[in-house]
Amino acid sequence: MTDPTGSNDTTGRDPDSIQRLLETDSGARHPAGPIGYFLLAVALCWSLFQIWHASPLPFMLDFGVFNSTQARALHLGFAMLLAYLAWPARRGRTGDTRIPWFDWVLALTGGFAATYVFWFYAGLSERPGIPLTRDIVVAAIGMLLLLEAARRTLGLPLVIVALVFLAYVFFGDAAILPEMLRWKGASIDRAMSHQWLTTEGVYGIALGVSTSFVFLFVLFGSLLEQAGAGGWFIRVAFSLLGAMRGGPAKAAVLASGMTGVISGSSIANVVTTGTFTIPLMRRVGFTRDKAGAIEVASSVNGQLMPPVMGAAAFLMVEYVGISYVEVIRHAILPAIIAYAALLYMVHLEALKGDMRGLPRRHPWHPLNAIIAFGFTIAGLIILSAAVYWGIGWIRTVAGDAAVWIVTAVLAAIHVGLIRHAARFERPPADDPSAPLTEIPDPGPTIQSGLHFLLPVILLIWCLMVERLSPGLSAFWATVALIAILLTQRPLFAWFRGDIPIAPEFARGGIELVHGLIGGARNMTGIAVATATAGIIVGTVTLTGIGQVMTEFVELISGGNLLAMLILTAFICLVLGMGLPTTANYIVVSSLMAPVVVTLAGEQGLIVPLIAVHLFVFYFGIMADVTPPVGLASFAAAAVSGGDPIRTGVHAFVYSLRTVVLPFLFLFNTELLLIGVDSIPHLVLTTVVAIIGMLVFAAGTQGWFLRRCRVWETAALLLVAFSLFRPGFWIDRIVPPFEDISAARLESWVQALPANEDLRLVVERQDYDGDTKSIVTVVDTGPKADFNTRMREAGFVFLQRAGENWTAEPAFNGPLDDPRYQPEMTIERIRAPVDQPRSEWIYIPALLLLGGIMAVQWRRPGDFEKRTTNEHE
Structure with missing residues (x-):
């Protein structure tokens, strides 16, 4: 066997293991004949349905309009069909060409149960909370089949977590549970109705985001890869960094970062880019374990990189209640500095081992690189300004016709970029794993694929400038990418003049169909994961276990803030083990984000909600790295032939910056x-x-x-x-802060400017009789008299008690906490200094x-x- 460098393979790679890992996202079954065509048709129909649902056409034509619940049901129905038809019952089997009869039964039954809400939507909406026996039976069967679909597509970890939470729903009053964790339990009717027939459980926000946003972005990534952008990213990374000290490792970091921008899976990122980068890292002197660890650290960090963030960015929009642009703004700097630090770590490793890069095809002076980089940045700034002001001018002049003018301009740019790219050497079959013995020149390499950036730029433009919804932005970017897929090969053939044009149209159509099918198959696991994670979310809303987790963490940490955060981070690591990024974020944010907000607030640390969600997200995805479960480390070891545990340990060391960052931006929110x-x-x-x-x-x-x-x-x-x-x-x-006697509360509040925060130390007693002093920060609202401003802050029944004040919180106000008795004592004011x-x-x-x-x-x-x- 030969590796991508063209030399003998010394990595010890296991091709079967790599193939199994690649099939984790898209399924191991590829039957031939009519059954195979049926399977492809299901995947193709799913992609076409999602494009239709995201487009403005249903509203323009007044046809095929589905509300959010109906769309979620159809989305899950397609996923259940593919989960049973494309994934065999025994995980790890590759190359299956036969679908047994019982999988057909399970697929059809699961598809019907998943779409039950769609078929009987009118009846269910007429009797909310009063399910029929038929509803409960279908819900119970659907729940069991969903768990089996999760086992097939994702493995046991998520299934085990979901089963634990379901057991808590039914047996929450069991004697074996600690007193703190007990609740009264729920009947089968109530549990199944809550989990399957409402939007509190399986069909909740997570599946809604998967339906509205995530599918389009996964499809966008699949089409971009089919167009050849994945191979271009890798070639660009190696042309820029491959000749530096330890260059292949630096190129691996950059390539994985660029791939992670469009990828929703750290494992897929490891396997696809690592198959090329790990052997090259081995060639310049990295050990098997360190080469795999660098790929793991860079690939997993791809999930932190906007605009996709493993689909977590879209979930944060819903959970945090801020716009998508704000999520990206807060997440971008930590992601950039994490990648910068990883590049530097790789450089230090190369210094330790006195490693060199690969030879360049032509001499390239560093000064030329600096000058070229400067001109590139200046050109991009000028181009961005021209586009921004130019489109604004076109809108003003052309009105409604501006859309068609801009479309024509984009088409002309696309043709011009391909004409320019056709002048350069054609990459070998667009294969990122083709032999690489020397580093290509950066200029021609970059210029040969600039047309791939058009849909990415369009996506960012729609999101950031036009402020369209993520789903609609992804739709227009996908339309542009479809146009590129259909036209790039014929245009290259025309400008190069070395092959017939007609067959290239057919090849473009075939690539488009493959991209649509690949996007649907890649999405199956994510859809099943979000639905299964909805069980955990439903359990939280049904049982109130989120409050229990707060008390548990507070008890174990002894009230120390740093100990609370470390314990929360550890719980996120445990909960995230073996889960894909999307499900991982849903689970840890549902359980642990409220814990951090509550406990930090009680210590006087007022943390923005987005910082808390990024905190738990960072530690959730670290589970992909951390032994003994770190799936990305196992994937890298399968490619490098190294030891998975040692690879995971090295990857964890390289990822220490990712461990430290969340603590830093909680205490210093300027980093966000x-x-x-x-x-x-x-x-x-x-x-x-x-x-x-x-x-x-x-x-x-x-x-x-x-x-x-x-x-x-x-x-x-x-x-x-x-x-x-x-x-x-x-x-x-x-x-x-300095402490001021509560006796001055009235004059202090009256002197505060409008909408100024008031920080108080209050004494509260829980229902077990324990008394605690808690720091609370409230907004006193506009200028008014003392009682009005205190009511605005959430205090009622306020009265003087010697040096202190007694009060009760307003119902559903900022101070209303079910853990504590209503009456509280205001002990002192904490005044800023x-x-x-x-x-x-x-x-x-x-x-x-x-x-x-x-x-x-x-x-x-x-x-x-x-x-x-x-x-x-």
Whole structure:
């Protein structure tokens, strides 16, 4: 066997294991004959249905309009059909060409149960909460078949989690449960009605997001891959970074990051890009385990990279209640600095091993790269400005006809880019795993596929500028991509003039059909995962276990905020083990996000909800890395021939920056661009964050300019902490708050400006008789008298009690908490204190960093000492 470099394969790869991993997303069965065509037709019909549902055509034609519940039912129905027809009962079997009769029965039964809400929607809406026996029977059968579909497509972990939660629904009053966890339990009628016949469980928000947004983005990624963009991403990454020290590893990070932008699966990312990148990393000196670990760290981090984020971005829109653009804005900086740090870690690994890159096809001076990069950035800025103002001008002049003019301009740009790309050397069969013995020139490589960026730019334009919904944005981007698929091969043939044009039209059509089918098959597991995760969400809403989790974490952590966060992170890791990204986020956000909000708030740390959701999301996807379950690590080991556990350990070390980041942005929300209100502030925040993460990477790797001594490692970590959390030191110098007697509450509130926060320490008693002092922050609303502003803040029945005040919370107000008795005592006011700006801490931190650099610069490096010794 030969590897992609053209040399003998020394990776020890197991082709069967790799094939099984690839089929995890799309199913292992590929029957031939009429049955095979039927299976393809089901997948094709699903994609066409989703495109129709996302398009404006149903409303324009007043035909085929489905409400959200009906669309969710059809979405799950297609997924259930494919889950039983494309995935065999025994996981791991590849190349199945036969579908046994019982799978046909299960597929049809599961499809009917999933679409039951669609067929009987009118009757169910007329008798809400009063199910018939038939409804309960169908719901119970559907629930069982959904769990089996999840086992086939996703494995046992999600099924086990769902079964545990279902058991809690029915046996919540069992004596074996601790008193804290018990609840009264539910009947079969109530549980099945809640989980299957309402939008609280299986057909809840998660499946709704899968139906409305996620499918179109997965389909978009499948079509983009079918068009050849995946191979182009890899070639671009290697042309830019492959010749650097440890270049293949750096190229793997960049390629996986670009692929992760459009991919919803870290495992698929590992297998598809890793098949090419891991052997090349081995070639320049990385061990099997480290090569696999670098691919794991970069591929899993692809789920953090906007605009898709493994579909979690669209779920956050619904769960957090902010716009999609805001989610992207908050998530972008942590993702960028995580990738920058990983690139730097790879560079440090290459320095440790004195590794080199692959040879370039032609000499390429670094200065040329800098100049080319500068011109590229300037060109993009000018082009962006021209497009932005140009489209605005066209709208003003052309009115409703502007859409057709812009479409014609995009078509002309597409033709022009392909004409330009046709001048360059054709990649070998567009195969990313083709032999690579030297690094191609960046210019021609990049220019040969610029037309792939058109639908991506259109997608971002619709999302960010036009502010269309994610579903409609993905629809228009998909339409553009379909046009590219159908026309790019004929256009290349025309401009190159070396092959007939007519057959290329047919090839483009075939690729389009394959992309539509591949998108549906890739989506099956995600749809089943979101539906199954809906069982957990339904359990939370039915039983109130979210409140129990809050009490549990608070009890175990002893009330310490940092211990609470660490315990929450650990629970997210455990809950996320073996789950795909989408289901993972649904589970951890449903259970753990309210815990962080509540417990942090009680400690006086007021955290934006998006920060909390990103916190649990980061730790949820770390389960793909962390042994012993880390599925991405097993996938990389199958490619590299390394040990999965050692690969996972190395990947976890490379991912330490991902572990640290969520803690940092909880305490310093500027990393999420919250409170960043000017361009200079944005630049300062970005630059300092990147420097801090690079210094942290150097500290954890034990190598900066030279191999670090113990004190240097400690100093680097101190610098990194100071750059990320400068407010910590300012708080030690000047405490942020001072306590003021509650006796001054009335005059204090009357003096507060409009809509100013009021921070109070209140004493509350829970229903077990335990008393706690809690920090609470409330908004006092517009200027008014004392009683009015306190009512606005959520206090009622307020009265003086000596030095303190007693009060009760307004019903459903910000202070209404079912864990505590209504009456509370306001003990004191926590007044903010004027502090020096936290940015002053950057100066001593950077001076310390400069001192470390000076010390290490004077010290000879390991390779210099080795060369000197050999010479002597």
